[in-house]
Amino acid sequence: MRYIVIGAGAVGGTIGGRLFESGHRVVLVARGEHLEALRRDGLGLTTPDAGLRRLPVPAVGGPQELALGPEDVLLLAVKTQHSAELLAQWAGRPVAGGGTAGERLPLVCAQNGVENERLALRRFRRVYGMCVWLPSTHLEPGQVAASGSPLSGVLHLGRYPAGLDDTAERISADLAGSHFAAPVRADVMGWKYAKLLSNLGNALEAVGGPIEGELRLALLDRLGAEGAAVLAAAGIGYPDEAEQRAERGDRVRLVPMPGTTRGGGSSWQSLARGTGDIEADHLTGEVVLLGRLHGVPTPVNGALQRLANAFAAEGREPGSLPERELAALLEPSALPRALR
The missing domain is CATH 3.40.50.720 (NAD(P)-binding Rossmann-like Domain)
Incomplete structure (x- = not known):
């Protein structure tokens, strides 16, 4: 071959x-x-x-x-x-x-x-x-x-x-x-489809930087909850996290390499290279599409889809969205207590 x-x-x-x-x-x-x-x-x-x-x-x-x-x-x-x-x-x-x-x-x-x-x-x-x-x-x-x-x-x-x-x-x-x-x-x-759920943080990382701290983790949880809800509504099955972990085991461990900086995932890399486009329409955007087809609201996925596309079109630096704009993506009741 x-x-x-x-x-x-x-x-x-x-x-x-x-x-x-x-x-x-x-x-x-x-x-x-x-x-x-x-x-x-x-x-x-x-x-x-x-x-x-x-x-x-x-x-x-x-x-x-x-x-x-x-x-x-x-x-x-x-x-x-x-x-x-x-x-x-x-x-x-x-x-x-x-x-x-x-x-x-x-x-x-x-x-x-x-x-x-x-x-x-x-x-x-x-x-x-x-x-x-x-x-x-x-x-x-x-x-x-x-x-x-x-x-x-x-x-x-x-x-x-x-x-x-x-x-x-x-x-x-x-x-x-x-x-x-x-x-x-x-x-x-x-x-x-299981991987799709894990990729929903790509747009968040691309516009908001590393997914760490209460705000970004709260946003990641909301992205995943919306994704799981639309897959359930669509009747789409997928391996759960335990099955995925068992399949991967310790066969792929991340190892730092001298002179090499990972920086971020594929969407972050698209912004860093200034390609002018990004895959958000087919990651968070897939959740938005399924939500519209099956009557499930997906406000956070939709907001990050729009932001990621704007970042790519405008050539903005990855991870540069101000904290207050990130916080505005969540309803006040869903914000970490320190940010309410």
Whole structure:
């Protein structure tokens, strides 16, 4: 199998780099300065076990630079707001022996949120969901850092909308030999909905800074309560926190690495890099959508969705929302006592 990683940022770069190190054929797909750095210097991958090394992983700017074959696996690792455009670019590309990528090749959605698989299934016949628990950072062109140890991440994998097959098992085996745990699950979307709940703090961290202290923890609790309420109203099941902890165990511990600063999660990193967009519409925004569909109020998720989008559009610094504006997101009765 050859892995074509569409989006070689923090997640895609780590997965692609680890697969390449373990002897698999990998192509990274990137753009702009990141692509230039990958082509010039290779992928700079930093992990606790081996520090920084430069990996000569082939890199391209798009599907027009590749000839696709029947053993290729497309691994989509971009933010959801970029998925539709890229799916359209790749689906119609010819595959050696006949047919197109959309007809013949497996496409794995290694992304947060739950919308990517549905978008992909419009254009690709063979779609796989991947629930990504992989603490990683991409702030500089050509470089990614993954701070998990002894494994880099836990990547639940399964067919979309549900089920298992030999392809999922083969991908899982390759990942398991590349510093990942990769459990194959017929109900992978349940794991992705559970991850969605844990990602609701991304917008809060992006606009308000590290989630610590009474106010931010109170906001995080409200985000989670709204998320759990809409999933219950929609009849969507997911593994509880105890099952998630048991699955991860101590296989991925965060390890500080000299010269590497994690800073924040994926939404924080989008603001720090000044990309001009953010994934809030598909994280907190997913809760807002489900709330509207099922008649459940989601005021805090909605407010943070709007704030995160404004921060991205206006180029504001991550974590710079004043405390009083954060406090205004909660009703007075829900504020920590010291802030009432």
